[in-house]
Amino acid sequence: MKIAVSATGADLDATVDPRFGRCPFFMIVDADTMRFEAVPNVSQQSPSGAGIEAAQIIVSKGVEVVLTGNVGPNAYQALSAAGIQVITGVTGTVKEAVEKYKGGRVPHPSLLLPVMVWGLRTVCVGDVEDEVWVQAVG
Numbered sequence: 001m002k003i004a005v006s007a008t009g010a011d012l013d014a015t016v017d018p019r020f021g022r023c024p025f026f027m028i029v030d031a032d033t034m035r036f037e038a039v040p041n042v043s044q045q046s047p048s049g050a051g052i053e054a055a056q057i058i059v060s061k062g063v064e065v066v067l068t069g070n071v072g073p074n075a076y077q078a079l080s081a082a083g084i085q086v087i088t089g090v091t092g093t094v095k096e097a098v099e100k101y102k103g104g105r106v107p108h109p110s111l112l113l114p115v116m117v118w119g120l121r122t123v124c125v126g127d128v129e130d131e132v133w134v135q136a137v138g
Contacts, residue, residue, distance in 0.1 A: 001031045003101060004058045005094045006068040010038035012095040018069025021051030027094045028061050031102055034095070037061075051075030058084065067097045 006023035007014040012034070017023035026039040039061065043053030051071065055078035058066060066079060067090045079086050090097045 001065065002061065002063045003029045003031050003065045003067060003098055004061065004063040005029060005066075005090070005097055007038075007094050010040075012036060012093065012098075014094050016067065016069060016090050016092060016094060016097050018091075020066070020068040020071040021054045021075055023054075023068075026054070026058060026061075028063060029094065029098050031098060034098070036094075049074075052078050055079045055082075065101065067101060 005027045006017040006020050007025045007027045008017045008023070009015070010025050010027075012027065012029070014025070014027065017025075021041075022044050023041055024044060026041055028037040028039055030036070039057060041054055041057065043050045043057070046053055052074050055075045058079065059082045063084055065085045065087065067087050069090060070088050071079070071086055076086055087101070090100075092100075
């Protein structure tokens with residue numbers, strides 16, 4: 001399974017960048033082997049549409065899951081339309097984020113409590129192993 005993580009740098013020790021569309025790199029990680037590809041985010045400096053352009057990069061890489069701090073509604077729609085699961089509220093290093101995901105320490109949308117509607121999606125929160133996670137669903 002390929003997981004994309006928005007990152008501040010080009011290795012597994014890089015911090016998860018809270019900005020999906022404006023992060024410097026996407027780390028494409030094979031969850032089974034932890035082999036990775038650092039993909040520069042060429043849309044980072046776009047005056048507009050950075051999130052959608054970033055989503056197109058991710059879709060082209062055959063990713064199944066995105067781990068990030070936050071993602072805008074247009075990028076979320078593009079990723080969801082491609083069947084990619086988007087998990088927000090992720091912090092720590094890229095390696096930590098992937099390990100948490102692999103260990104089931106990120107919530108499934110059905111375990112989250114809807115707290116507000118933002119654009120075309122519901123923003124939910126959940127508590128998994130004493131960590132609060134936020135995820136956009138629907």
